[in-house]
Amino acid sequence: MAMIRRAEAAxxxxxxxxxxxxxxxxxxxxxxxxxxxxxxxLNVLQMPDIEYFVYVETTHVVGVIAYQLPSHLVHFFVDQSHQHQGIGKKMWQFVEDKLRDEGMLEVTVNSSCYAGKIYQTFGFLPTQTVIEDRGIRFIPMKKTYLSTKTQN
Structure with missing residues (x-):
């Protein structure tokens, strides 16, 4: 049975x-x-302003998604052997529903160049070109909502 739950140090x-x-x-x-x-x-997982979740199938963690309050995605990964099974979409929908319930009008992410197209399918748009900062290469992206009403 698959479920999304809060991540733990274990x-x-x-x-x-x-x-x-x-x-x-x-x-x-x-x-x-x-x-x-x-x-x-582990430090990120334990930060008080981070909401960190795992996707578990049976007893195996096969996906993670985390955001920094109020609405910036910091981790979003699906185990390579479990890709193309809808896990990422389910995790994103879970977090998006939480953020929308909290009244967020936008969500941001620093996407890897590889994942940019994936985020675009979720409605994100680049806000700048590729940036390199502190040893990380990424594309700043944002998804904006027109109202606080949940939209899919």
Missing amino acids: DIDAISAMIQPYIDDFAVDETGRAHFTQQNI
Whole structure:
């Protein structure tokens, strides 16, 4: 049975292992890679202004999504062996519903160049060209809502 639940410190091994294959999509040097050590991921998970969730199938974490309050996505990954099964869409819908229920009128993300097209399918648009900052290459993106009413 699949479910989305809050991430816990006990999930850190699975979360870290899931993120590792993607790091070279956005980290341009060791400074960037250092943001994604197991300890740094755990630090993010434990920050009071981060809402961090995992997608669990049976007992295995196969997806993560997290946002910094009020509405900036910081982590969004699906295990490579579970892609193209709708998991990312379900996680995004879960978080989007939470944000819309909280009255957010926009959501931002710093997308990897690879994931930009995926975010566009969710309604995000680039706000700038590719940026490199602190060892990370990304495209700033934003999804804006016209009202507080939930839209899909």
